[in-house]
Amino acid sequence: NAGVTQTPKFRVLKTGQSMTLLCAQDMNHEYMYWYRQDPGMGLRLIHYSVGEGTTAKGEVPDGYNVSRLKKQNFLLGLESAAPSQTSVYFCAAGELAGAGDTQYFGPGTRLTVL
Amino acid sequence: ELKVEQNPLFLSMQEGKNYTIYCNYSTTSDRLYWYRQDPGKSLESLFVLLSNGAVKQEGRLMASLDTKARLSTLHITAAVHDLSATYFCAVDMWEYGNKLVFGAGTILRVKS
Numbered sequence: 001n002a003g004v005t006q007t008p009k010f011r012v013l014k015t016g017q018s019m020t021l022l023c024a025q026d027m028n029h030e031y032m033y034w035y036r037q038d039p040g041m042g043l044r045l046i047h048y049s050v051g052e053g054t055t056a057k058g059e060v061p062d063g064y065n066v067s068r069l070k071k072q073n074f075l076l077g078l079e080s081a082a083p084s085q086t087s088v089y090f091c092a093a094g095e096l097a098g099a100g101d102t103q104y105f106g107p108g109t110r111l112t113v114l
Numbered sequence: 115e116l117k118v119e120q121n122p123l124f125l126s127m128q129e130g131k132n133y134t135i136y137c138n139y140s141t142t143s144d145r146l147y148w149y150r151q152d153p154g155k156s157l158e159s160l161f162v163l164l165s166n167g168a169v170k171q172e173g174r175l176m177a178s179l180d181t182k183a184r185l186s187t188l189h190i191t192a193a194v195h196d197l198s199a200t201y202f203c204a205v206d207m208w209e210y211g212n213k214l215v216f217g218a219g220t221i222l223r224v225k226s
Contacts, residue, residue, distance in 0.1 A: 033214075040123075042216035043157075057188060057211060090156065102159040103214065104175055 002026055004093050004106035012112045013081045021076040021109050023091030030072040031094050033058075033103065035065060036087040043090065049074055081113045116141050118205050120217035128225055135220045137186040137203035143191050145206035145221045146186045148177050148216065150199045157202065161188075 007022045022071060023032065030051050035043040035058075045058030049068040065077045074093075078085060088110050094103035117140040127133050137146070140221040145164055149157040163179035165185060168176050174197065176189045186203055200221050204214040 040218055042118075042218045043204075043214075044216070045213055046215070059215075092157075102162050104159070105149075105157040107156045 004091055004104050006089075006091050006109050007105040008109060009107065010110045012114065013078075014114050017081050017083060018077070018079050018083065019111075020078075021089055021091075021111075023074045023076070023093075023106055025072055025074075025091075025093040025101055025104075027093055027104065028071070029093040029104075032068065033092040033094075033105075034064070035090045035092065036060065036076065036078045036085075037090060037108075038087050046075075046076065046089075061084075071097065083113045086113045087111060116205065116207060116215050118200075118203065118215050118217040120203055120220050122220060124223075125147065125219065126223045127190075127193050128196055132192065133190050135188040135190070135201055135203075135222075137188070137217055138185075139184050139205045139215075141207075142181070142184070142205060143205045144179075144181045147204045147206065148186070148188055149202045149204065151219070152199050160201075168212050190220060190222075193222075195224045195226055196222045198222055211214045 004025045008112040033048040034046040037043050044060045047066040049055045055066045066074045088108050090108050091106040092103040095101040119138045139168045147162040151157050161177040166181040168179045174191045179186045200219045204216045207213045
């Protein structure tokens, strides 16, 4: 059981380049989340998905897009990277918020935008 | 706007001492989570608190929730070096679209 995995682990982009981060889970959870972590700010929710084919905006969605074509995968895209998107990105999976289940986090992707 | 405030943000303590980390939040919720993060690593779930008065204990850590005061505490008893990490609380805003809102984190350093 791998839990939640993320690809890639590290990436350096130039301003204006695009990329996609992949999150995969093998726990059959309905909900998946993308967060970014910046020093001194905790984790902030970018987008989330309540099931296959659905997505919703979180706290800081601007500059990002997501897709959930398969239940086990949640993709985060940056169409035109900016230095302000330099961060550590975490994917998480869990059940319905409010059901009392915790979220399970992936190992993170460290992204630097030059 | 929901705010989740942790204090202190940095805590340096001697082995064997006790201390408490506080997590205050600005709106009603009866679900709160505590996570641990080691440097360069992911977040690990520590406690899930689901009702007013809930208390959970694991080893030297004990977490509690007072929903009326909108306050959760993480108490450390007889600290050891292995507890050095960053601790986050997160409030479950499930009524507002299934979101967790995180505090900024408390960096704990336990000195030998």
